[in-house]
Amino acid sequence: MRSAAPWCLGFLLICSSAAADTIILKNGRRIVAENVTEDATHITYQTPAGQFSIPKSIVERIERDDFSYSSAANVSTQPPVSAPQVEPVRGYEDVAVRAVHGDSVDYGYIAQLETDARSGAPVAIAKVAAAHHAAAQFLLGKGDVDAAVQQYRQALVFDPKNVGLLLNLAALYLRQSEFSEALDPLEHARRIAPDSPDVFKLMGWAYYGAGKTADAIDAWTQAERLRPDREVEQALEKAQRDKSEEESYREGESAHFDLKYYGGAAPDLAREIMRALEDDFRDLENQLDYTPPESISVILYTQQAFADITRAPGWVGALNDGRLRIPVQGLAHVTPELAHVLKHELTHSFVGQKTHNRAPTWLQEGVAQWMEGRRSSIDAGALINATTQGPPSLASMEGSWMGLSGNAAAFAYAWSLAVVESIIDAGGVSDISRLLDRVATAPSTEEAVQGTLHLSYDELNEQTLAYLKRAYLR
Secondary structure: OHHHHHHHHHHHHHHOOOOOEEEEEOOOOEEEEEEEEEOOOEEEEEEOOEEEEEEHHHEEEEEOOOOOOOEOOOOOOOOOOOOOOOOOOOOOHHHHHHHEEOOEEOHHHHHHHHHHHOOOOHHHHHHHHHHHHHHHHHHHHOOOHHHHHHHHHHHHHHOOOOHHHHHHHHHHHHHOOOHHHHHHHHHHHHHHOOOOHHHHHHHHHHHHHOOOHHHHHHHHHHHHHHOOOHHHHHHHHHHHHHHHHHOOOEEEEOOOEEEEEOOOOOHHHHHHHHHHHHHHHHHHHHHHOOOOOOOEEEEEEOHHHHHHHHOOOOOOOOEEOOEEEEEOOOOOOOOHHHHHHHHHHHHHHHHHHHOOOOOOHHHHHHHHHHHHOOOOOOOHHHHHHHOOOOOOOOHHHOOOOOOOOHHHHHHHHHHHHHHHHHHHHHHOHHHHHHHHHHHOOOOOHHHHHHHHHOOOHHHHHHHHHHHHHHHHOO
16 A cells, blocks of 8 residues: 555545535534545645645544545445354264365265264264254355355254254354344244343344344344443444434335435435436346345435444445445435445445455455446556556455545555456456355455466456556557
C-alpha cells in the first residue's frame, strides 16, 4: 500500500464523482462541496470559489452523497460471531485415525461401524459418531462442504441427541448462509441442552442472518446470560442498534429480497429498488453460475442513520455485512448512481456466499465494481504511473480495508478492478466464476489463482499491467 503514497491526492480526484458532499463542522455550519478528500490532519474540498483546506479537528462529519465508493471491506465476509469448536465425542481418537488415513476417508470402515451401531450399544454409537465427525472435518478441510454436511447428517441418524453433532452441522449451514436450514438442528439442540451458551450463540447468528433481529437479540441475550462472551456482546449491541433504528421502518418483499426502509423514503422508490435488484439478481445468477439459497435483506437509510448504524469510514457509500445497507435520502427514483450501488452490493452477497465467505477483499471489490459497470479507462494512466516501481502486493489487499484512508482506498479499488478486468479479458467471466469456486475450497487465494488461472500473484499483477497498457494506452 505504500506505493500509492506519492500520487494519492491526484488519483482520488480522478476517481471521485462530481456529486456534492456536505461537510458538517462542529459549530453546526454546513459546507456543500465537491471532491472532498482527507488526510491525517486536513479536509480538502472544491467549491465554485476554488479549492480550500480546513483542519480535521473542526469537522464533525462528512455526509457523502455521491455513492463513489461502496464496500464489503471484509465486513460481508465475517459472520457476526464465530462457531465454537465442539468435539461430539472424546476418547475415540483411534477411531478417527482409522476413519481417515492415507489422505482419504475409509468409507468401508465407517460402514462397518454403522452396522455395529444398529445394535444400539452406547459404545458402538459413540464410535460411529466419532468416525463421521472425523470424516466431516477432513472433507471440510478439502473444501467439500456438502459432503461434510452429509457426514454429520448420517451421524445423527445413529446419535440424534448428540449436541456436538447438531452444533457442527448448524455451523456448516451458517457458513453457507443457509440460515433456515441451520435453525432445525439448533432448535433440536436447544431442547436437549436448554442451558448451552453455544446453542444460543449460533441461534443468534441464524436469526440475524435470516433478518429476524428481535429473535437474534433474544438468543444472544440468553447466550450472554449463560456465559459472557465478547463476540456475543458486540453482536448483541449491533443487533440492538438495528432494532432501534428499524422499528418504525416500512417493509416489503419480493422473490429474493426482504426490504425495510425509513418512512421518508417513497414507496415508489422502494418498489423501483426491488425491481432493479431482481433484475440484477437474474443477471448475476447467470454470470456467476450461482443462486443464493435464502432471501437477502435490504435496508434503506437516511444518511445519518447509515453512519450511526454502520459506523463505517466516511468514504464508504454503502455496505454489505450480510444485509445490503444503502443510504437513499433525497432520492425519488433509482438514479444511475444508485443502480450501480445496488448491483455492486448485491454482487458482494453472491461472491461471499459462492465462496463460503472466503473471498479476499481485492477479489470481492474487483468483481463488484466490474459487475456494476465500472471500467479502468479513466484510471489506467494513473495506475500505470503509480506502479513504476512495481505493482502492489495482492496478499496485502486480502484483508479488511476499513482502516484505509480515502486515498489508499481509491488505489485499492482501482487496482482490484484492473486485476479482475485483466482476468475477464484473458478468459471471460467464466474464469471469475471458476476462480470463486476454487477460492471456496483452496487453502489460500493465491493457490486458487494458481489452480484456476495458472498464474502466481506476481504474474497476475504483471498480466494486469500489460492489459492496462494494451487496452487503454494507445
